[in-house]
Amino acid sequence: MRRLSVQTRLDWQQKVEEVGLIFHHTAEGLYWDESACYEFSFREVDLLEEATNELQRLCLEAVLFSTNRAQYPEVRMQESTELARVYREAKLIAWAMMGGLAFYAGVVEFFSTQVDSFKGYDPERIKEFKDYFILGGVLAFILIRAARTAIMKREPDDTFGRLLGRLKTAHIVGYAIAEIPAVLGLVLFLFTGDRMDFYLLGVFSILAMVLYYPKLNHWEVWLQKPA
16 A cells, blocks of 8 residues: 555545535544645455455444344343234234134035035036145145245345235245145035035145244244344
8 A cells, every 4th residue: 555645636625525525624623634645555455355255244244233122122022022912913824824714614514515416616627636636725825935035035125024024925825725625625626516526625725824824933933043
């Protein structure tokens, strides 16, 4: 690094004020001095960049340390309240979507018992595609796992609120996919007239919803994991 003497600009005060530097003088005298500059080699620039990046990393660590939940009980209390609220919402969504399965079952029973001689709209045509409906019910489990993994992928800068949002979104998407087998079963029943087709695929939906029912202790463990 070399210190070089340079000619001060005639209108330097106006130039620096245009870019927002209005405190070019202090009570002690001149603050902004244009009579000299510093020349760096490429290696010195790289060293300064490395030092700056390290300083940023340490500053971020200091912020994370200072905001650690263990050091501030009031932060822990606020997060616990927020977690409880989101968890309640997730459970309500779960029960509402389970209620949807009951509604589908009601539709099936209505057609089976109240509609005279209901034998399905086209049982012969759908027969060759029946295995694909069953396969769709199995694939729902794979889709749920893949979707949850993608949604719940953590990032280093995730906040507590963002993590809670990921949990809630993963839950809603998972339950929406879990409902697919029951919908496929309802469609299959309407074509075949055999209510066992619905209940077979409905079992897939029930198993998926039970398996991925939101559990508070699991949420707490996941939230405490490092990124």
